[in-house]
Amino acid sequence: MKKALITGINGQDGAYLANLLLKKNYKIYGLIRRGSTNRLYRLEYLNIKDRINFIYGELNEFQNLQNEILRIKPDLIFNLAAQSFVKYSFDNPTYTYEINCVSVLNILECLRRNKLFKIKFYTAGTSEMFGNISGKKKLKIDEKTPMQPCSPYGNSKVAAHNLTSIYRESYGLFACSGILFNHESPLRGEEFVTKKIVKNLVEQKYSKKTILYLGNLDSKRDWGHAEDYVEAMYLMLKSKKPFNYVISTGKTYSVREFFTKVAVKLGFEPIFKKKGKLEVCIDKKTNRIIMKTSKKYFRENELSYLKGNSIMAKKKIGWKPKFNIDTLIDDMISYELKNQNVQK
Ligand code: NAP
Ligand code: G4F
Numbered sequence: 001m002k003k004a005l006i007t008g009i010n011g012q013d014g015a016y017l018a019n020l021l022l023k024k025n026y027k028i029y030g031l032i033r034r035g036s037t038n039r040l041y042r043l044e045y046l047n048i049k050d051r052i053n054f055i056y057g058e059l060n061e062f063q064n065l066q067n068e069i070l071r072i073k074p075d076l077i078f079n080l081a082a083q084s085f086v087k088y089s090f091d092n093p094t095y096t097y098e099i100n101c102v103s104v105l106n107i108l109e110c111l112r113r114n115k116l117f118k119i120k121f122y123t124a125g126t127s128e129m130f131g132n133i134s135g136k137k138k139l140k141i142d143e144k145t146p147m148q149p150c151s152p153y154g155n156s157k158v159a160a161h162n163l164t165s166i167y168r169e170s171y172g173l174f175a176c177s178g179i180l181f182n183h184e185s186p187l188r189g190e191e192f193v194t195k196k197i198v199k200n201l202v203e204q205k206y207s208k209k210t211i212l213y214l215g216n217l218d219s220k221r222d223w224g225h226a227e228d229y230v231e232a233m234y235l236m237l238k239s240k241k242p243f244n245y246v247i248s249t250g251k252t253y254s255v256r257e258f259f260t261k262v263a264v265k266l267g268f269e270p271i272f273k274k275k276g277k278l279e280v281c282i283d284k285k286t287n288r289i290i291m292k293t294s295k296k297y298f299r300e301n302e303l304s305y306l307k308g309n310s311i312m313a314k315k316k317i318g319w320k321p322k323f324n325i326d327t328l329i330d331d332m333i334s335y336e337l338k339n340q341n342v343q344k
Contacts (some may be wrong), residue, residue: 077107
């Protein structure tokens with residue numbers, strides 16, 4: 001039986017990836033922090049918690065990580081654990097750098113020092129690494145686009161991405177850093193904007209009438225579905241040659257457009273009104289304020305536009321997303337209705 005080790009297994013992507021690999025008959029080992037034991041709800045929701053072999057550890061603890069890799073001898077390692085929230089990285093840059101970069105170096109070093117060249121390694125790169133490179137021309141980003149990160153998070157991921165390429169080229173490791181654009185799902189963390197919008201608007205529609213507070217409504221993201229994106233991670237490690245592929249849908253929407261789509265699907269009639277530098281959104285049907293912008297959610301430095309080009313992944317590893325923005329939103333709303341026990 002083939003074995004896969006997944007760090008960050010209790011995160012959004014870790015849970016979907018474990019589910020996918022179990023279906024492909026892999027034995028799954030999942031690294032989690034001891035403090036995370038009560039945060040296994042995603043694995044419980046997918047009904048796979050009891051099929052995971054948990055390993056407790058900290059990502060930046062080299063010795064522990066090395067012992068586990070030598071003990072398990074996995075065929076595949078997926079390093080998904082990270083401090084993944086961009087806004088938090090402005091307040092805690094050192095921590096973000098240690099977790100997101102030093103941990104990757106630790107795994108690469110472990111593979112090199114122990115000559116574990118048969119293990120295939122994937123680490124989670126991100127579209128945040130490009131920063132505002134698209135500029136006013138609003139270019140589609142591909143594998144050749146230069147990286148110009150505009151957040152400590154983005155910079156930590158560029159360092160990890162470059163180290164992965166360096167170890168691949170210098171020592172012949174099968175190591176990939178997948179350049180994934182934003183991907184969401186019902187199991188997305190509640191601090192991220194899509195989940196925050198869907199969860200709150202379902203609550204406003206059916207139970208609590210708590211106004212939603214958001215930051216920049218005009219930044220644009222290329223949003224896909226996590227289930228499609230974990231498939232790309234697997235395909236990258238199954239391919240003959242390691243390569244850092246861009247994974248994206250090629251479509252972009254603003255936060256305002258995403259909010260509006262969700263609101264309309266739930267039966268609101270959203271009207272936006274400027275209030276100085278801030279904005280409010282009123283539901284025309286009830287004349288009630290449903291959203292306000294708040295300075296608290298604006299960023300020190302904003303990445304304003306992301307749109308990817310995944311032609312290379314389509315050609316070389318046969319990856320193509322099944323979800324689009326509407327089916328993604330429908331999936332997220334449907335989970336929230338069930339989760340909040342809504343009787344329509
Ligand atoms: P997520 O839901 O935030 O999950 C992050 C995981 O990392 C959690 O399981 C978390 O465990 C774990 N973790 C954090 N710090 C750790 C530490 N010190 N030691 C061990 N584990 C630790 O993130 P995601 O959305 O699944 O994303 C997966 C990866 O892809 C991340 O590396 C992220 O940066 C990257 N990425 C995500 C996207 C996206 O749109 N989702 C796009 C591009 C790249 P706890 O429960 O203990 O916190
Ligand atoms: O949902 P977000 O926090 O995602 P962000 O910053 O794009 O990062 C996500 O995608 C990256 C890939 O590009 C990953 F690497 C990273 O780990 C993470 O998964 O914010 C999306 C946009 C931003 O422009 C933000 O300023 O939404 C804007 N926004 C507006 N109001 C908000 C809010 N974001 C959050 N989280 N909360 C708000 O209230």
